[in-house]
Amino acid sequence: MAAERALDWVAISPDPLDAGALERWARRPAYGAVVTFCGTPRTSSTHDHDVVALEYETEPTLAEARLRAVSDEARRRWPELGAIVLHHRVGSVALLESAVVVVVSSPHRDAAFDAARFCIDALKRSVPMWKREVWVGGSAWSEEGQTIVSARDL
Amino acid sequence: MAAERALDWVAISPDPLDAGALERWARRPAYGAVVTFCGTPRTSSTHDHDVVALEYETEPTLAEARLRAVSDEARRRWPELGAIVLHHRVGSVALLESAVVVVVSSPHRDAAFDAARFCIDALKRSVPMWKREVWVGGSAWSEEGQTIVSARDL
Amino acid sequence: MTTLLLLGPAREAAGVARDEFVGATIDEILDAAIARYGEAFTRVLAVSQVWLNGEATSRDAPVGPQDEVVVLPPISGG
């Protein structure tokens, strides 16, 4: 699944995310600053086990519409932005793989940092996404229940 | 030139920077958040020309010592940090290539964002580095003269 | 028939990700779902948001055969 526009690329994907390739996609000669955020599974858990993988699930059409709302809101707040990439993986994500990648390019670094941070914060709170922690011998839903909100309310 | 320790990797290098590879190096199972900053040449200039490349020069030993001071100061301010990568290229850097790459990993994203931003801000003000803007038919030193300061004073 | 999408823990509790129901309002669809899926689903539904065609709405909103009702349990967040 992907929805690529000239400068916006949001996707929910079962395939491994290549942060380096996404970062290169966001580079443009007019934008000297590129900020990338990668979220990867951590061994520490909300349960009492060492996590070996996370399993993500969502409804891709719904989730991509909400990703697009995040990128639209970032553009409204920082009109100078260049490219915005918001990709979230679904299915099993192993340690050292990326579950989520955000890339923002901008003429200068202040807006790139501010907007990238807004995007990952808004993504985590406004995109429907459920996460199971997987350990040796078991798994459970991650216990950090939050109500879904809209990106424009953040 | 490179000075790699277990979790710190600073370098002044004449070779192209591979931000994706540096970002992968900074991933560790204990750190779920990785923030990467890439600085790339912009076409807009401090002179009245379209920039086609930037040329960086420094004294590598001196510059690497100052990069290390930036990473040491970031660790002092954010003791929870995982890996820190600070690489700056020297010589000619074309449009769409990276002149500087900063990567910071951390258990959570707030410290990763704050520390990455500190590192690039401190790097730009505390590392001796001179930049020529190159356009078709000419070149000149970039006109943004700043006095060099110490990372710990920022 | 109105489509009901069940996501994450709601899918797990219901045992299906997508189902169809007859009802005039979201409340009627959800009552029918409770009757079909039982107590585990009722517990998840109690803490979930319910959207109509991708947007939050009230539970007395009318629904028709082209509509999609979605049950969204709390998300994992940060």
Added chain:
Amino acid sequence: MTTLLLLGPAREAAGVARDEFVGATIDEILDAAIARYGEAFTRVLAVSQVWLNGEATSRDAPVGPQDEVVVLPPISGG
């Protein structure tokens, strides 16, 4: 001989990146450099920082044959 490193625009104005001078203090080294390189270098030096062995210091600091004096013009920054 004390080493003098000339960086960026200072290297350009001096025409060399590294040179050697005899002198008892940083000021004496710099006076000898001004005599050798001329006016363009003098203008750059006027706005530059001068470090001794990688650290800022005062211009009356004593120097010896193992020391390295560095002329650092303003940097390009952000």
